[in-house]
Amino acid sequence: MKFRNLCALSAALLSISFAAPAMAQDEEAKPITVSGSVGLVSEYRFRGVSQSDRNLAIQGGLTIAHESGFYVGTWGSNLAGWGTFGGANMELDLIAGYKKTVGNATIDVGATWYMYPKGFDNTDFIEPYIKVSGTTGPVTLTAGVAYAPQQEALGAWYATGADAAAGVYTNPGDKNDNLYLWGDAAAGVPNTGLTLKGHIGYSKGNKGLGPFATSVAPTGEYWDWLIGADYAIAGTPLTVGVAYVDTDITKEKAAYLQPSFSRGQDGTGSIAGAAVVFSLTAAF
Template structure:
């Protein structure tokens, strides 16, 4: 009897210790995650926002167990991508994410800001994303629609008008549609993940304030093929990706000289490129 009682007491102590340990490790209602990255070039929907030069980027997200989340993300800019600001993009993000069966639905909006720039270069873009997995493959489909705003309008008819600094249609407002699909698959026991992306943009066919545009030729496709390698025992991921668009030199001719490296009319910022990144997640 003493042995049975001792065993019961020991089992009770072990169970209590296990439950306490589980409670200590159990995540709270709010989680914080983020990352910092060094990239060889910042490409936004296939177009360079850093004048084909390196960029430092980082972001943080605060999520509640209900599915609500807020976050921010930033990057340095150069050339075409500056949007009249202080060579920086700062995004404010808010949304709601929920899983229904095997699919996760994410609804939110991004406010693209360019600190110290003019207010008419900032714009808001709501989005909806649906993601899921099938075997080792993760799939995401999304749509982002920015309603009519001055930042998306055709203030300049072409690059020549932009170079002169005389607006063709000041105050013009336009909208922008972006559709995309992503796929990723991990290769077992290697630390490697292969990934792919395709996107379609439709917006104005001119240049907005400060000779910029989210859909520079009015309508175009962008795509990416790449791979990520999670470096063992570290929070680091090394990535490499081939990025390209169907914006040809002929299509982009009316955008020059703004739509070029150094904004001198020489070299496209929408041509193919290999982008290398090193990311630390926390």
């Protein structure tokens, strides 16, 4: 969080200090661009599952891109309950990749390193990805695949939630991989600030609980989906959003995960059930 704030402050100071000459160069292509956002969401859902115990989350990110197509970035959010991964209730992602436009399609290849500050190393994992997107009129379509190779964070250290509650590892040191496939669609409504959006994803990984009783693919295999809308407020950097989020993880499928896989981790209240998520984001 401090790193992102310092970067944002530095960018702001530079823009003020060099405002006059920059205005003359605005129309020219810049070799390096810096962009980012900070936002508030009613809850943080990662692939359909709440990582903030169905509570509010503050999130922010920063991306530095070079005209060659290479980019680096970082993104973070507060966590609670299931999503803490034994850390300091925070997720910090480091991202690097390369993006290139070929014909009408944009290909994006990179990797995300999911970190949980002050947690143990075996809760962090890296996940390479590839995305292909294209735009037709106001509609943008994206298809992606992310594959995380075998790592301890993705293993099944606990066979059941009861084992996790008792603090008894059934298979410590286990490693596994994880596959995530997804498709996104967004359509801007002409002459308005409104964008309609949709998402569907498929997870396939290890059925079980990893270190600190968490899992990227909680039931081993499941679907998640989202449908919603964003509205950009004219004359401001603000966007408000609303989305309906759900998964096909039923109470029966998640029964063996309890009490870890529930709000408050008390065995009641699913964190993978349907929810309406609200957001307010400021871009810079």
